[in-house]
Amino acid sequence: MLEQKVLTIDLGTSEVRVALSTVGTKERNFLVKKVPSRGIKGGNITNPSSAKDSLKQALSKLKIEAPYAVPLDAYVIVPGGYVLSYEVESKIVFPGMKTVSYNDVNAVKNKAKDELLKRLGQTIRMHYDVLHIIPQEFIVGNVGGIQNPIGHNGEELTMKAFVVLATKSYMATVSNLLKEVGLRLKGGVLQSLAAFYAIRDEKNYYNNNLFIYSGARNTEVLYFKEDKPILLRHLPFGTEDLLSHLIQKLKVGRKEAERLYLEYGSAYAFSVSKEEIVPVNLGSKVLKVPRLLIAALIHEKLKGLFKDIKEKLNSKDSALLSNLNRVYLCGGLAKLKDIELLAEKAFKAPIIVPEIKESGVDDITLAPILGVTRYVDSLMDRERLTDVREDLSKSHERNRGFFSGILRFILDLI
Numbered sequence: 001m002l003e004q005k006v007l008t009i010d011l012g013t014s015e016v017r018v019a020l021s022t023v024g025t026k027e028r029n030f031l032v033k034k035v036p037s038r039g040i041k042g043g044n045i046t047n048p049s050s051a052k053d054s055l056k057q058a059l060s061k062l063k064i065e066a067p068y069a070v071p072l073d074a075y076v077i078v079p080g081g082y083v084l085s086y087e088v089e090s091k092i093v094f095p096g097m098k099t100v101s102y103n104d105v106n107a108v109k110n111k112a113k114d115e116l117l118k119r120l121g122q123t124i125r126m127h128y129d130v131l132h133i134i135p136q137e138f139i140v141g142n143v144g145g146i147q148n149p150i151g152h153n154g155e156e157l158t159m160k161a162f163v164v165l166a167t168k169s170y171m172a173t174v175s176n177l178l179k180e181v182g183l184r185l186k187g188g189v190l191q192s193l194a195a196f197y198a199i200r201d202e203k204n205y206y207n208n209n210l211f212i213y214s215g216a217r218n219t220e221v222l223y224f225k226e227d228k229p230i231l232l233r234h235l236p237f238g239t240e241d242l243l244s245h246l247i248q249k250l251k252v253g254r255k256e257a258e259r260l261y262l263e264y265g266s267a268y269a270f271s272v273s274k275e276e277i278v279p280v281n282l283g284s285k286v287l288k289v290p291r292l293l294i295a296a297l298i299h300e301k302l303k304g305l306f307k308d309i310k311e312k313l314n315s316k317d318s319a320l321l322s323n324l325n326r327v328y329l330c331g332g333l334a335k336l337k338d339i340e341l342l343a344e345k346a347f348k349a350p351i352i353v354p355e356i357k358e359s360g361v362d363d364i365t366l367a368p369i370l371g372v373t374r375y376v377d378s379l380m381d382r383e384r385l386t387d388v389r390e391d392l393s394k395s396h397e398r399n400r401g402f403f404s405g406i407l408r409f410i411l412d413l414i
Contacts, residue, residue, distance in 0.1 A: 014240075334353045
């Protein structure tokens with residue numbers, strides 16, 4: 001596999017982060033730089049000029065330390081607030097028995113896309129476009145459960161897939177922002193999907209597993225059944241909401257709320273001693289309050305978040321909760337003390353806060369930006385179709401011979 005360089009951009013609420021890595025090699029040489037975010041709130045670019053300055057600053061820091069030239073094409077992490085998701089099923093029928101090719105996979109994918117957009121109506125077609133088509137299974141003839149149908153023989157090909165649509169306006173805004181700093185938008189990756197790829201273990205089978213990614217202002221939920229996503233939900237809640245709650249209830253400033261959250265915060269109030277007293281700075285005064293109060297305020301908000309997540313699962317299918325095998329927590333909230341205790345009480349399932357250790361990266365908040373690299377790497381897997389792309393037939397059609405080898409080499413460079 002030819003080595004490729006991957007530039008990833010995360011336009012976050014608190015930080016703008018850029019990362020440089022490689023795929024097609026044993027060592028990814030992961031390098032990330034971050035700067036305070038300006039002009040961006042909840043993934044929304046509220047002030048393009050300020051956002052441009054933040055991005056330029058982050059890229060400058062990256063270029064200084066990068067061991068090689070930074071690519072001009074970039075992947076951008078797409079927050080869940082700008083997407084819709086659907087399960088689809090589509091079928092194409094051949095004139096007779098034939099061997100399934102990548103062209104056929106593209107044909108059934110394009111049919112699924114067209115049928116979905118037609119079903120959703122003109123409003124959706126005007127404002128949304130496909131971000132991901134993630135195959136759940138292929139059926140060739142009467143044989144189902146196929147992960148990659150290439151080379152199978154049959155008279156028809158059916159694809160069941162999970163489709164994610166992103167707003168055209170958001171992608172256009174991001175594309176324009178990248179142009180302002182001399183970059184091109186190569187593609188977008190859903191934030192929670194990217195984070196999942198960062199913690200995914202190929203040895204595990206993800207069945208009836210819930211994945212929760214929570215950042216500064218957004219929480220995204222992915223439910224996996226038979227190793228494939230079947231549900232995506234977004235909630236406008238994150239660590240910024242916890243800080244705002246502390247500011248409001250304790251009547252403290254922003255910096256003091258951050259200090260209290262980091263030093264004394266806990267997701268589960270019942271694990272905090274009733275006797276422990278902590279100082280709270282109120283301007284010129286210092287107030288002594290029980291640490292339990294801080295934990296109780298955080299506990300209250302997170303309990304509401306988990307309740308909302310459960311309601312969204314139940315609205316899809318009540319069996320999703322009753323069959324839940326495991327819950328994975330990722331993002332900033334995963335670093336909060338005792339988050340596992342509260343989550344276990346809420347979901348009544350084992351809770352896992354995964355560790356990230358790759359090329360010196362050990363921060364769970366970097367999961368999405370690390371996961372983009374692994375996601376891009378997965379697209380090169382000839383054995384398993386992770387995401388159905390427009391260029392499948394161009395890049396991966398099974399041709400033989402010297403000239404086809406040269407063609408594949410050239411296409412890998414494009």
